[in-house]
Amino acid sequence: MYRIQTLNNISPRGLEHLPRDRYEVASEISNPDAILVRSYKMHDMEIPETVRAIGRAGAGTNNIPVEAMSERGVPVFNAPGANANAVKELVVAGMLMAARNIPQALRFVESIDADDAKAVEDGKKKFAGYELPDRSLGVIGLGAIGVRVANAAYDLGMKVTGFDPKMTVENAWLLSSGVQQSVSVDELCANSQFLTVHVPLIEATQNLINAERIKLMPKGAVILNFARGGIVDEDAVLAALDEGHLHAYICDFPSSKLKAHDKVVALPHLGASTGEAEENCAIMVARQVRDFLENGNVTNSVNFPESVLPRVENEPRLCIANANVPNMVGQITTALAKHDLNIADMLNKSRGNVAYTMVDVDSDIPESVAEELRAIKGVLSVRLLDAPAA
Structure with missing residues (x-):
């Protein structure tokens, strides 16, 4: 249990x-x-x-x-x-909100007598927008979400360019052949009327979209952030909006500074809220x-590390996590040999500072073996799993 x-x-x-x-x-x-x-x-x-x-x-x-x-x-x-489809749909909605000035138009209707046809007709002129086909979209991060966003925008007739130096082969297969590749974030920014980010927030992506990169973007550009708040420099965005260089900022991470600005749409982290x-x-x-x-x-x-080893009936399994240093596998196999345990199958993978080993043996494994393995310097955890049921 x-x-x-x-x-x-x-x-x-x-x-x-x-x-x-x-x-x-x-x-x-x-x-x-x-x-x-x-x-x-x-x-x-x-x-x-x-x-x-x-x-x-x-x-x-x-x-x-x-x-x-x-x-x-x-x-x-x-x-x-x-949650990729949910986020993709919200990004597309964000582009439409920015292009058609929908939030501002909604606020205008709330401020007038909506039964006054002349006031409605006179006011709507301020909210004339544009259509998405032939507009350029830059996508930073072509993982599960970024690929879907890129494909959806391409299907809408947009000119889509992506940047992801660590894109997986699996995601590359899913990406539309019409999506172009950019060689750098700077190049992507310089050629994107819309820019959307889909990367994790780590040290390398903190303020990835900053004042310098915003200046590279075309006048009237739109930035969308449905990834993490710290990826886009809020102060730089607000300054660019005030200067008229950016048309809108659409994000999923509200703050008191952002929500007070007329050209910002800050949603309450709705990306995966379906x-x-x-x-x-x-x-x-x-x-x-x-x-x-x-x-x-x-x-x-x-x-x-990704580690999958099919189970075999009647074979118990040892699962060992350890520091990724030399001779760990040798020490593990030596401990098993000392107890006359024959290895039926084995998988060893590493990722960064962590290595992970699964060992199937063809006889019962005494708990004392697990204790011996735990005592090896560098071993982080040891689990002993019973043989799978027939």
Whole structure:
């Protein structure tokens, strides 16, 4: 029986993938094996030593102490792409709001006597906009969301250019052949009437869109940020809006400074706020956490290497996380050989400072072996999994 603690309301559709005969799931639970979370900030939380995995029902993991979990040998899972369609639709809506001056027009209607036909006709002239076809869109970050945004904009007739030096082969296959490639962020900015960012907030992307890059953009350009607030320099954007260099800023991260500006549309973090997205995220992360707890497999972890090794009937498994330093595999296999344990299958992967090894053996593994492995310098965590049922 595995014990799962939920720190937010997780969609029941996701929790259905944790069968009640094997999982106890509750918001208040002692000694959990795993934690499922959405937006709860875990940095100041005392995370029990029993926790073997954390699953974030969403893409970003800024609310989770990932580095501390890595040091404990605990993988942190997320759900990349599960909310991609929801965010894509909001980005397209944002472009339409900016192009047609919809927020300003709505505020105008609220301020007048809407039954006064002359006032309506006279006022609407101030809100004349433009259409999206043949306008240029730059997309920074061509992951699951960025690819969908690029493809949708291309289908609307826009001239789309993307930048992502770390784009995966899988996402490249999904990208429309009509989307062009840019060699740098600066080049992308200089050629984009609309600019949208879809990258994580890390040190390298803090204020990625700053005053210098905004100056490179065409006069009247629009910036959209549905990724993370710190990626775009708010002060630089507001200054550019006041100067008339930017036409609009559409974002999902409100602040008192932003909401006071007439040319800013700041939404309350609605990117993934659809029933479908919440269900998709919960289902994906529940499956991943379950596969890790039961089989040791790692899929879509932000701090562990992708590691999937099919199970074989009657073969127990050792799962070992360790510092990515030389001779760790040698020490592990030596410990197994000392106890006459024959390796039937094995997988070793590394990512950054963390390495992960799964070892299947063809006989029962004594708990003393796991204790011996835990004593090896550099080993972060050891799990002993029973052989899968027939």
